[in-house]
Amino acid sequence: MSLRGRTLVAATVVLAGLGTGQAHAQQHAGPSPTTRQQVYAQAAQTYHVPENLLLAVSYLESRWDANQGRPSTSGGFGPMHLVDGTLVPSAEHLAGGQEDPRGDTARPALHPTAPAAAGATRTAQTLQEAARITGDSPNVLRTDPAANIRGGAALLARYQRDLGRSLSADPAAWYAATVRYGGGDWFAGQVYDVIRTGASRTTDDGQRVALAADPAVRTQAKAANDPETECPKDLGCEWIPAPYQLLDPNDQTNYGNHDLGDRPKSQKIDYIVIHDTEGYYPNDVQMVQDPTYLGWNYTVRSADGHVAQHLKAKDVGWQAGNWYINSKSIGIEHEGFLAQGGTWFTEAMYRSSSELVRYLARRFQIPLDRAHIIGHDNVPGTTPSGVSGMHEDPGPYWDWAHYFDLLHRPLHATAGKNSGEVMILPDYDKNVVPYTGCDSKNPSALCPPHGGGSIMLRTAPSDDAPLVKDIGKHPTTGGTATMSVYDHSARAATGQKYAVADRQGDWTAIWYLGQKAWFHNPAQQRTAVGVRGLVAVAKPGATSVPVYGRAYPEPEAYPAGVPVQTITPMQYTFAAGQAYAVVGSERGEYYYAKNFDRSGSTVVRGKLKYYEIQFGHRVYFVKADDVDLKPVG
Structure with a gap:
């Protein structure tokens, strides 16, 4: 035959x-x-x-x-x-952790437990x-x-x-x-x-x-959105609402699982926060429907990119661990795991998520850059004590370069290789970092080799040099960083911009968390490219500059009945002679929300101006009065 x-x-x-x-x-x-x-x-x-x-x-x-x-x-x-x-999945990433996902220090810390019915479906x-x-x-x-x-x-x-x-x-x-x-x-x-x-x-x-392209192929494909959803046409979004519910009829402050708002009329939406769920889609949508748990705006399913919306854009999810960011952001959860269970996200998920983000960015005039399209791991802590508990998703295996290609904003050089500012941009497939921690039963074992979007930062221009320190992430060990896939404290990620501190051969140093941080950047396989921008430096005469995890107003801006929020400096500072990439600017703002019936809720706006800077792996804020800006590139 x-x-x-x-x-x-x-x-x-x-x-x-x-x-x-x-x-x-x-x-x-x-x-x-x-x-x-x-x-x-x-x-x-x-x-x-x-x-x-x-x-x-x-x-x-x-x-x-x-x-x-x-x-x-x-x-x-x-x-x-x-x-x-x-x-079998690991535990859901917002359950049982140290982070207060609401991140509002004006209210008691919130540490919800995932609903018991949510199993490994x-x-x-x-x-x-x-x-x-x-x-x-x-x-x-x-x-x-x-x-x-x-x-x-x-x-x-x-x-x-x-x-x-x-x-x-x-x-x-x-x-x-x-x-x-x-x-x-x-x-x-x-x-x-x-x-x-x-x-x-x-x-x-x-x-x-x-x-090969075949432009003649035609189908009747149409994925209709649920009429309640806020999604681009034909994405096929489903409306699965998160409940706004009073949990104790005798206590107006005891409610869940989000806050009502009136955005963008009341506040501009400045950020979109990219999460992964550390759980499977059926369980994730079950949890977001629990009034005692947490609400976020959207969940994206992995295999097919299906999108469910849970909160309207006007409302504020308890999703990012920082109330200032929460009140000015939209949170998108993506089915999957930072490390356990796998190391790659599907193209279907990347495509539907990027289409959703492009729609939201157009609608709310959010810049399509890595200072405003951020990971949960880029959100700053609100106070020094909260830094170590902040989350790490979506982690180093999220392909930011490909994601921005799909956003129609490809990441690329805007200045020469000797510019005073660089953007991290390794070749994802070739950038294989020897992480540990993927196997929960043997956390010291190496993760399976896989490309990634982050690079490691060292104290000297050598592969043998120690990693840089992060005194906020590791307060009990003097800041000692690790190679764990869950430890971002000595990493810089694709799309992030930093001021150059030094160059030596194939190595480049950037200013990072108040120190000089070196990474390998050889001409034949660059891991960063030159860009133009502004950097913040200490004003003449100042020895150091404090940094902040939220851009709150000055005390005199608060009306009667609204408690003044402390402008708390973090444990970090940067010294005179250092420089940090300026990636945004903000006026002091605070959304006061306390009661289920919204009585007393208001947005406090001040005159105090801040600059958002790329300070470490996370963004932070500095007061405009403390720094001067200089162009580079």
Whole structure:
């Protein structure tokens, strides 16, 4: 029998529903493909799936990467993101931690416990389903990219037949099967966008893959938003409201799980905070609906990028651990884990999240830069005692460079290599940092090697030099930083801007947390680029400059009945002779909210001016009266 004949028999037997691997030998008969591109072509031929459809689905799930056989943040493996439903998540990241997510020192600290009913829910088991169809073991599907691609093709064909559709050569005829594979209309619409525009790239394991553009492909794809949501057209957002509820009828101050507001009329929205949930989507949306827990604005599902909105933009979520940032930000949670359970986020999630952020940035005039589109790990502590408990998500594996490409604001140099200010911009795939802490049972073990968006900072221009210190993050050890994936205290992240302190050979030093911090920046593989900007320096005669975690008004700005909020200096200062990149400016502002019925609620605005600076891994604030600004670059 010819190769074509054997292929047709194998496909017919498997797709007829045996699903037991009886045709496994015939299915893989013939010469083995030698490139990833050939693997896609053979899998498409074997299962009678249009090759461009298979490539586009895989691109939207993984960008064709293999990720060393490691699971995604939502438990999906390989180029086709086959989900292993047996993985168990770690605890949700806002539950049981040191951080007060509300971050308002005018009210008692809030340390909520996650709802008991929220268990380790997993629904999808596409990896196990693909194993039954192809005969490949789950372990092979996790670790062998070729087997994984075949498994994805087999699933698509199975879904097409389950829908009573023929195995057409026309990719447009596979719309419903694509919806089932990805989980929604928005996912399918993005697949067909990729087919129309085409794509090409070199994968994380060095494979060159290309999808030729086919502008003629058309579908009726439309993902309608729930009318209650505030989302870009056709994103398919769902409204799952967070409850605003009085918890004690005798106490107007005891309510949850957010504060009502009137933004942007009452306050300008300046920030969008990117989180990961450290939990799975079904549990996350269950928790946000608990009045005794926490409210945030949006949650994005990993496998298909589905978006649920929980709070209107006008209202204030208890999500970032800093009341000043909370009252001026929108919080977006992303299904997944900083380290445990995986080290990569899906392309579907990146795409839907970036589309949502672009919409919100346009609507509220939020600058699309890393000073205003920030991670939870970039939010400053409010008082010295609270710094060590602030959170670290989404962590070093979030691909900020790719995210900003999708935001249509690619990060790039704006000045020469000898500029007085630099922006951190390593090559994500090549920037493999030896983190520890991914294995909770053996926290000192090295994490699996994976690209990342952060670089390590040292006290001298040498790989052997100690890491710089962070006295706020590590107050009991004199500031000693570690290589833990959860410890950002000696790291700078993609898109962040810093004033240059020194250069020596292939090394560059920046001013960071009041000290000179060195990183490797060789000409053949730069980890930072020159940019233009303003830096803040101490005014003449001053020996040091205090920094602050919130930009609150001067005492005389507060009306009667509103308690004056202390302008608390942090444990950090910077000395005369140092400089810090200025990334924004603010007037002192405080949203006073205390009672469920909103009686007495008001926004206090002052005359005191602050500059937002990139001080360490987190942003902080300095008073304009304490510094002078100088242009660099």
